[in-house]
Amino acid sequence: MYKIKREIIRLWMQMAVKYPNLIPAIFSKYIKMMWNDNQRRCAEKEYRTVNFDVKADDLKKDTQILDLSCTSGFGETVHPDVLFIPGGFGEFGWKYVMTLTPLPRGIEYFENPEFLVSHDGISWEIPCGGKSPLVDAPFDWVGYNSDPTLFYEDGIVHMIYRRTEYKGNGADVRLLVMHSSDGVCWSVPLVIMEEHHHRKDLAVLMSPTVVKLAGEYLMWYVQGSGGSFSVVRAQSKDLYQWYGFMSSMLRGMPEGTEPWHLDVIKKGKEELLMALCYQHVGNYKSNRGILFASSNDGGILWNISGKHLEPGESNFCKKSLYKASAVFAENGGLLLYYSGQDNLDHWLTVRREITL
Template structure:
């Protein structure tokens, strides 16, 4: 190996270890060199000033660095105690229980997945609780994650597997957590499952049980993306994003018990502007009008943007109306991802959303919104 190759590998190792871009590493080296020169009473005119002025603007970015001058939303970044220690997370799904629930009478419940630098090995469902919706903790007695890979270590045909997309449902005092498991197989196929685990108290959870399962050729077909569950008029309803022949769409399934699901029914989406294909979703509400949060994106979530809308026919059709906010901070720079919206007692809403920053890190933020926009009178569905 030549000396040049060795230096390149050493630089790559340093960049990987410190998570710095080449520009950041060069800045750090220059700043330390300038400090050393000052200790020796050697001054280079203008160097200290130029280093200080260029640091915050061009090299090291605060999560709340504004990318433009007209940013109006004021989110709160959450400090989630992820089990692998990074604090990076995605796919939040949040419930507000004003009367309290579980061993600690918690009023806020969240499921999310750690996602350090987009590493899906850690993308396992975790559970957190809170009393104000901003300061989150792991319930005493619970050890996250609730499930981890490998799920079936003895299956040698599995080349790669990961979890994603948790969804919480509280029904008759029992907390249900639906989440997705995906395995890429050596056979040229991909196996997808929706798994269900339940808890009466947030600490003790049942063994995961597959409630939907399908094996498809690896490629453009996908099933069960981003499950979102509700109970409407006593019937369990589950929405997912499915993909066939490269076409992604929202489907609706029903169940009497949350275990056995009907065949999927494709729903319709209307919007007054061009839409990217659905990628992730969250549905909230108890009946009548349902609220939709839709993450629309190119394949694999590229160029994802967050939209909101509603349904007046139980989620068989949707009206998408626009964006709840325009991304404007460094921690939102690359994409806005799966999100969750929670109605508050005063008629306003609180949005929880995950976002990918300009440096590839993942964050979950809370944003208090006003009252939802009025729906069109007398319009059901589309």
């Protein structure tokens, strides 16, 4: 009976989204609220159990699965973005801050940004007085909030994230930015980019990442068009108004692969490093890996290095890897935070010490 009811709600929801002129607005809003409530109830019934106790001999050296069960997604998470703040952040001087999105069994409804803090980069928690998720899940609209990234400057953490709202046969896709000085009280999100696309072409404005170089903010994101994917670079003076859009060149990409999600950090004053989640052309649901690249011209030309991570090396990532976040730690070493999908479709996030 439960499955029949869920299917009926799903069909109503599709009608309300695709044919808004045929259904009164008040009824359409009610249907979308029912669908979102159904998503939450389904996950709470079926997807609560996650195993964080992975055998140590199944993981590569210097790799540790993070227990992120404090999040609203029951511990299953993707798309981490981590910053190390030498002077500490907020009242308690947190050295590490992170955003990511829950994704229990791939349910988009739960893909809404969280904000976590840590003193050591291993044990994470929601700051006292903070909320989970930080960005509310859809209420009377259908879609999700994804791909968050963090930027820190002058005691302020800025979060940029991507909102997808389904409308008709397509969706409005927007990038929004909000900021906080303590990780608890956040500004009202403001739209900084937006596009409308058909449902078959919604892989746009994906995985933004920001650095400041020579007094200017630079952003990179992945853009899909006509079934192909590229990295776009943009410039800004204030994080709100963006211009100078251009395609970045990825020199040395393995044959038959394309960019999917990315993270960019500074190494010294001028060199940039990229952790790039790639996918095989035509295989968009699994078998993704992680490459590394560097740039010395402000992120216009990227040179892919020989080092890469592939799925299947451990049980937690048998099916696929996902977006990675690189960060220079307190000891100067390079850390990589990334997620993996196991054979049961659970998504877990790990911390790994790497050398390039």
